[in-house]
Amino acid sequence: MIIAANFKTNKTRAQTRDYMDEVNGFIRSENIKSEIMVFPPLTAFDNFGQGATLGAQNAYAVENGAFTGEIGLDQLKEFGIKTILLGHSERRHILGETQEEISFKFAYFQSLGYQIVYCIGEQLETRKAGKTALMRYIETQLVGIDMEYENLVVAYEPVWAIGTGLVPSNEDIKSIHADLRAKTSRPLLYGGSVKVSNMKEIVEIDNVDGVLVGGASLYAGNFCEMIKIAEEA
C-alpha cells in the first residue's frame, strides 16, 4: 500500500515539522510497512529523519536558472527529494498546465530516476457523459507519459471528488481502476475525498494499491489512523 498526503498550500514550516515528527514517530513505533509519502509546500522542505518519503508538489524541469517563482533540481537535491507529484488537477485546471508541459516535466524527472506520482482524472461533465467518454478523456492525460516507467505511481483522482466530500461508488472505482490496470502494471492510487471513515472500503477495492489524500491528511492523527487502516487491510 502507498498512502500519500498532499498538503497543497497548507501548513507552515513549523507546522510541517510537528506533523512530520508525529507521523514519522508513528511509522517507526508501529513498524509500518506501507510506503508513506508527504507532499508539503516547498517552504517546509527539510530533513525529517526516517519515516515518510518527502515529495515535491511541483518543480520546473530545470537544474537552475532564470525561472522566477519556480524551483528546480538544485533546490530539490538540497533536501534529498526524489519524489514528485505531476499532473495534479489543481495544476491542470487552476494553474493552466497543459498536457504538453506536464509530459515534458514527466520526461525530465523520469530521465533523473525520480519517483513520479502522476495524477489523472475527469471533470464532472465528462463523468456525466459516461464511461467511454471518461476513458477517452483519461487517454488525453496519458499522452507523452511512459506508463511502464519503473518509478511511476498513478493516482486516479476524479476532479469532482477532490475536496468536495463526493466519492465515486466502489463499483465505479473498481471499473476505472480495472481499465487503468490494463494500461500499466505500476501502483494505482485512488484520490478524492478519502477520509478515515471511507478508507477501509476504498483500499479494499481491486486494483487500488493506495490513496492520495488532501484535506483529511492535514491532521497528523487522522493521517496516522488512515495509515493504520491501510496497513491492516
Ligand code: PEP
Ligand atoms: C488531492 O488534492 O489530491 C485530494 C485527493 O484532495 P482531497 O482528499 O481533499 O479530496
